[in-house]
Amino acid sequence: MSQSFTVACVQMTSGPHVTANVTQAVGLVREAHRSGAQLIVLPELINAIERDRSALADKVNQEQDDTSLATFCALAAELRIWLLVGSLSLVDEVSRNEHRTPLFANRSFMIGDDGVVRNRYSKNHLFESEEHTDRQDLEPGRKAVLAETPWGPIGMTIGSDVYFAQLYRQLAQGGARYLSVPAALAGSSGKAHWHVLARARAIESGCFVFAAAQCGDHGNGRMSYGHALIVDPRGTVLADGGQEPGFILAEIDPGEVEVARSGIPPLTAG
Numbered sequence: 001m002s003q004s005f006t007v008a009c010v011q012m013t014s015g016p017h018v019t020a021n022v023t024q025a026v027g028l029v030r031e032a033h034r035s036g037a038q039l040i041v042l043p044e045l046i047n048a049i050e051r052d053r054s055a056l057a058d059k060v061n062q063e064q065d066d067t068s069l070a071t072f073c074a075l076a077a078e079l080r081i082w083l084l085v086g087s088l089s090l091v092d093e094v095s096r097n098e099h100r101t102p103l104f105a106n107r108s109f110m111i112g113d114d115g116v117v118r119n120r121y122s123k124n125h126l127f128e129s130e131e132h133t134d135r136q137d138l139e140p141g142r143k144a145v146l147a148e149t150p151w152g153p154i155g156m157t158i159g160s161d162v163y164f165a166q167l168y169r170q171l172a173q174g175g176a177r178y179l180s181v182p183a184a185l186a187g188s189s190g191k192a193h194w195h196v197l198a199r200a201r202a203i204e205s206g207c208f209v210f211a212a213a214q215c216g217d218h219g220n221g222r223m224s225y226g227h228a229l230i231v232d233p234r235g236t237v238l239a240d241g242g243q244e245p246g247f248i249l250a251e252i253d254p255g256e257v258e259v260a261r262s263g264i265p266p267l268t269a270g
Contacts, residue, residue, distance in 0.1 A: 002150065002152055002254045003151075003254075004251055004252060004253045004254070005038045005039060005150075005151050005251075005252055006035075006036045006037050006038050006039075006249060006250070006251055006252070007038070007039045007040070007041065007208075007230060007249070007250055007252050008032035008035070008037035008040045008041065008247045008248065008249050009041045009210055009211060009212040009213070009228040009229070009230055009239070009241065009247060010025065010029065010032065010041065010042050010043060010212050010228070010246075010247045011043065011213050011214070011215050011226055011228040011241040011242075011244070011245055011246055011247065011248070012024050012025060012028060012042075012043060012214065012215070012245045013214065013215055013216040013217070013218060013224070013245055014043075014045055014046055014047070014048065014049045014184075014214060014218060015048075015049060015218055015219050016048060016049065016055065016059070016218075016219060016220075017048075018047050018059050018060070018068060021046060021047055021048060021068075022046070022047060022068045022071055024245070025042055025046050025072075026071065026075055028245070028246070028247055029042070029075060029079070029081075029083065030075075030079070031247065032247045033079045033081055035247075035249055036249070037081065037247075037249060038082065039081070039082045039083075039084070039149065039151070039210075040081055040082070040083050040247075041084040041086060041180055041210045041211075041212040042072075042083070042084065042085050042086040042182060042212055043086040043087075043182045043183060043184060043212040043213050043214045043228070044086045044087045044106070044159045044182045044183050044184040044212075044213075044214060045086075045087055045088075045089055045184045045214065046068070046085065046086060046087065046088060047059075047060065047066075047068040047088045047089055048060060048089050049214070049218040049219075049222060050089075050220075051220045051222060052220070056089060056104065057091070057104075060089045060090055060091055060104070061090065061091055062091045063090050063105075063120075066088060066090060068088060069085065069088060069109065069117075072085050072109070072111060073111055073115040073116070073117065074115060076111040076112065076113060076114075076115050077113070077114055077115025078115075079113075080113045081113055082110070082111070082112060082113055082149055082150070083110075083111045084108065084109070084110050084111070084147075084156075084180050084182070084210075084212075085108060085109040085110075085111060086108055086158070086180070086182025086183075086212050087106050087107055087108045087123065087158050087159075087182055088107055088109070089104055089105075089106065090104065090105045090107055091104060091105070092104055092105040105122050105123075106122065106123040106158060106159075107120055107121065107122045107123070108120065108121045108122075108123075108156050108157075108158055108180070108182065110147035110149070110154065110156065118147055118148065119145055119146075119147035119148075119156060120145070121145040121147075121156035121157070121158070123157075123158040123159060123160075123161060124143075124144075124157075124161055124164075124167065144167060144170050144171055144174065146174055146175060146176055149178075151177075151178070151252070151254055152175075152177040152178065152254055152257075153174075153175045153176050153178070154176060154177075154178040154180055154210075155168065155171030155172070155176035155178070155179045155180070155207070156180050157171075157179060157181050158181070158182055158183070159181070159182065159183045159184060159185065161181070162181050162193075162194075162198065162201060162211075163193075163197065165200070165201070165204060168201045168205050168207075169204065169205060169267065171205070171207075172205035172206065172207055173267050176205070176207055177207055177208070177254060177257045178208045178209075178210060178252075179201060179205065179207045179208070179209045179210070180209075180210050180211075180212075181198060181201070181209055181210070181211040182211065182212045182213070183211060183212070183213045183214065183224075184213070184214035185213070185214075185224060185225045186222075186223065186224065187223045187224065187225050189225070190224070190225020190226070190227065191225060194227055194229075195227065195229070195237070198211050198229050198231055199231055199235040199237065200235070202231040202232065202233055202234070202235050203233075203234065203264065204264070205233075206233045206257055206260045206261035206264055206267070207233055208231065208232055208233055208252055208256075208257070209229065209230070209231040211229040211230070211231070213225070213226055213227060213228040213229075213241060214226070215227075215228075215243050215244065215245060216243065216244075216245070225243075226241060226242060226243040226244070227240055227241055227242065227243065228240070228241030228247075228248055229241070229248075230248060230249075230250040232256060232260070233256055233257050233259075233260030233261070234256075234260050234263075238250040
């Protein structure tokens, strides 16, 4: 069984300016590292939250050309940490290559302590509400992704994936011991659903949930709920980030996964 480790989930307020957003994220990662974090999870849409589609297209690139991803890779190698980049807005390669109007990808990255991208995951479930829509702009991902770490596998998800329990069961059945749910949930959705769903995903899978979050006013009328969470496999909230930028920390004992799973219906059932 892996030894205990310290995880940090970052909470921040991204806006439309990529350089400012990345600078904010890098600063919070450095602070979390100084506080002892070995695995640091960043929120959804770190590099840009921009409602204007044309403006966003001018600010982001395909993955291989994205300077923010390169910055995070260099940072992980410098600090010798595992860094889960919650998600970046990127130009989707498939839509660009098919010569149709390019769509964007909402993509998460697990970066090892050597600065190498170990796994990537594109958001599967797109969100639709009066406040926010993904469907007209995003190319959805098509598969579940497990990322191997020194402490065991992490199931990678993003934001509104949290509404879809079957994805988390699939990840747990595949070996996940932890689930990442970096988010930028709107204020009304977050208030109604966030804590309940994050705890439910932990309980039903017997996994720790690491849920970094966006918070506050992003401009152009978009608000995020905040409340980054670290939840144990029994559904107990170990840390809650409230509504201000910063980070939360928790000491994680991987052995708690098996203990919690002994008290829930087996993952092989159903």
